[in-house]
Amino acid sequence: MPFLLIDFPAFKPIAIEIGPFAIRWYALAYICGIVFGWLYARSLLKKERLWGGPAPMSLVQIDDFILWVTLGIILGGRTGYVLFYNLPFFIDHPAAIFRLWEGGMSFHGGFLGCVVAVMWFAYRNRISILSLGDITTAVAPVGLLLGRIANFINGELWGRTAGPELPWAMIFPNDPTQLPRHPSQLYEAGMEGILLFTVLAIMIRFGALKRPGMILGAFILIYGLSRIAGEHFREPDVQLGFLWGGLTMGMLLSIPMLIVGGILIVLAVRRGAPEPARAIR
Secondary structure: OOOOOEEOOOOOOEEEEEOOEEEEHHHHHHHHHHHHHHHHHHHHHOOHHHHOOOOOOOHHHHHHHHHHHHHHHHHHHHHHHHHHOOHHHHHHOHHHHHOHHHOOOOHHHHHHHHHHHHHHHHHHHOOOHHHHHHHHHHHHHHHHHHHHHHHHHHOOOOEOEOOOOOOOOEEOOOOOOOOOEOOHHHHHHHHHHHHHHHHHHHHHHOOHHHOOOHHHHHHHHHHHHHHHHHHOOEOOOOOOOOOHHHOOHHHHHHHHHHHHHHHHHHHHHHHOOOOOOOOOO
16 A cells, blocks of 8 residues: 555535525536636637637527536536446446436436537527537536536546556545555546647637637547546446456547547648638728
């Protein structure tokens, strides 16, 4: 056991409790992620210089879109977890599908749910699908960061066992082996949240929103790379284990993201930035 082994903090699963009313950390992470993301999206839409002219959608439209994308995240995330990670269990226990408070959400399913929400909302409101995708993915790392922190607080999705040379290894209370492990939730919070947000923010500052699809493609590509890197430290789900060639389900679902993200970036570069609207003289 490492000499500098860090004790796992004793977190309570419930963040706020008032009488019979209780909000768990996991739910609070989703709520704060959506609210902070919405506020950040509004701030980006107000800055015409980032878009090379008026933003492709109004503040009222982004306010309406929040409900759509929230439903996409929840329905898609839960559906993805059921189909990709634990289908046999849910076939035998269908009522458990609706017990969201017990955890079990898939990023890849939630992302596909967001894609459906973006396409549907953009079509109904006659706005650019790519631009709406850009603004959605620009703010997404905020929610990813808070979600991974909630995973850590819940003591779930822990990392693989760590050797004695890792001074920040932890023993998670829900781990039946009680072996020192990587705090992989924090690794993923750093890569999928802080790193991804920083890269996209820099790209936005240098005009990436002027090329529809650029931020969307960069998000998909960088998330895929970050997730594959993080999976090297994360313990696979016990019901799945390692799959083909030592790959995990998270790795397999992220590989197509590398291809799609790369294609979107190439198309955005070739398409070029649209000409700013000129005043009639």
